[in-house]
Amino acid sequence: MRIAPGPRRLLAPALVGLAAVAVIIVPLPQPASDATARTVRIEAEDFAFSPAIVNVQRGDTVTLELVALDVVHGLHLDAYGVELTADPGQTARATFVADRPGTFTIRCTVPCGPLHPFMIGRLRVDPSDSLLRAAGLALLAVVFGGLLARARLGARAPISSAPA
């Protein structure tokens, strides 16, 4: 069966679109991991969380311990509804089950000085495939753009005679 030229030109972009849907929804093979209980101590000082990136496994029961070393600091973890405030030298705790994989932003909630809005950390719940999927979509975007460019024929002046 022959496909008419018009629909044929749409075939490649349509295939890229299908591939994009697959990149978003197809589940990736995930390594087996034993959920465990973890306690993570996060020190807040001088507009920074330490460690800046907290890694846990999906299913872990995570206890976050926020320790403020200089002034009052807070900790906000939107995805899990965690909200902590720690006075200087004190420790505040919250426990949650890390049941959503991905990378989530941790922010200070208590104005602690000029860099307060940029006091940022990350919680990474593995297996986190969001970056891999995003990179796959970016790759498909390049392919899609290239296909659109190829579909648009019409050469103009060669580079050496283009107006300056």
Add this chain to the structure above:
Amino acid sequence: MTRYELTQTPLARAMFKSRWPQLALQLGLLAGLALVITAGLLGTPVGNRNFGIVMVWIAWWAALMLVAVPWLGRAWCSVCPLPLPGEWLQRGAILGPRGRGLGLNLRWPRRLRGLWVQNAAFVAVAVLSLPVLTQPRWTGFLLLGLVLAAVALSVIFERRAFCRYVCPVGGFIGLYAQVAPVEVRVRDAALCAGHTVKTCYTGSADGYGCPWNVFPGTLQANTYCGLCMECLRTCPYDNVAINLRPIGADLNRSGLRGLDEAFKAIVLLGSGLAYSAVLLGSWSEARAAAAAGGSRAWLVFALGFLSFVVVLIPAAFLIAVRLGLWWSRSRAASLQALRALSPALIPLGLSVWVAFSLSFLLANLSYVGPVLSDPLNLGWNLLGTAGVGWSPYGQSLFPWLTIGVLVVGLAWSSQRLGAIADELRVGGRLALPPQVVSLGLTIAVLWVLVG
């Protein structure tokens, strides 16, 4: 290409030609600027409680990057309060042409034309951006300095020399205004060519000659058109129109861009990544160094930032273009090819800045309510929002928004790279290496913002 003329009805034309709506907006924004500078210099040093910091770097910046620039082009420039005091002094009038101004009306030096001074001003502000973003006094002094610079340049040079050649934000807006679906263009270029007086450039009793030093009859891109509407007022034939047009129409015009414009497109793309990494990434040491303006740590940061943005990223694109030319067996000069391909980077650059601004806005928008209710920290509650606490918005939506914006920008840039390579008769092999560099930069931004 399809256009819809907004000024085709007499009522709409009269509204755009009238100076009163524009002046009303300008006066309101000038009052706002005065309040911002006052709050910056005299208000609370707590950045997220300071009217100047919150209204400029959260509210204004987000409105500019998410609405004004992508959708309205240089509309902000038509009401921007920074150059107004200088322009009024230069003209000796606030409304139409009357009276004698104080300006010497010298021509801007030929050597300083183009975007190079603006490029330098942008990176100078960029390396000081964290102290400016977080310390109200820095914001106050910066804005006051820009107003004074605009006054000085308006008194010495003709037209809006500050906006056209110096303003650090102006070059940024001009580059990305090419994407906007709004333009000022002439209806019939032949009519302009035959009009010997050219009142749109020289001025008349009805209005001033183009403040942006542009002849509207040959205008092909939004880059240098400040949407000030003077040409609508001065054209005796009503030959100037405001059009709605397809998004990104300026990017489709063929021909080489200046090296200054090409450099701007690349530097802004790299800056978007650098800003995202320093301000929103997990590297608190880099942030602390960037915030310590004037210190040794800041000097190291500034050198690193400049090396990345001004040297590394442009070099990466230049090498990519050279590789593409070698692969496609073209003998064209690399710099010439880079100039031709550079407009293709505008969609990706804009999408990086939109993604960065979205992240910043969603996390910090809740600071706006309290400062609007109590702009001078006097215990007022004008709008009943003084007690609103901090709360980030749309955090679950943000990763998808970011990915969507970046993927669309990258696909568009990739398409333009391929199309321009095709126009140059060099072939798709020229486009592929710059497409790969663009892909790498996009993945880096994704890693910083959502990874």
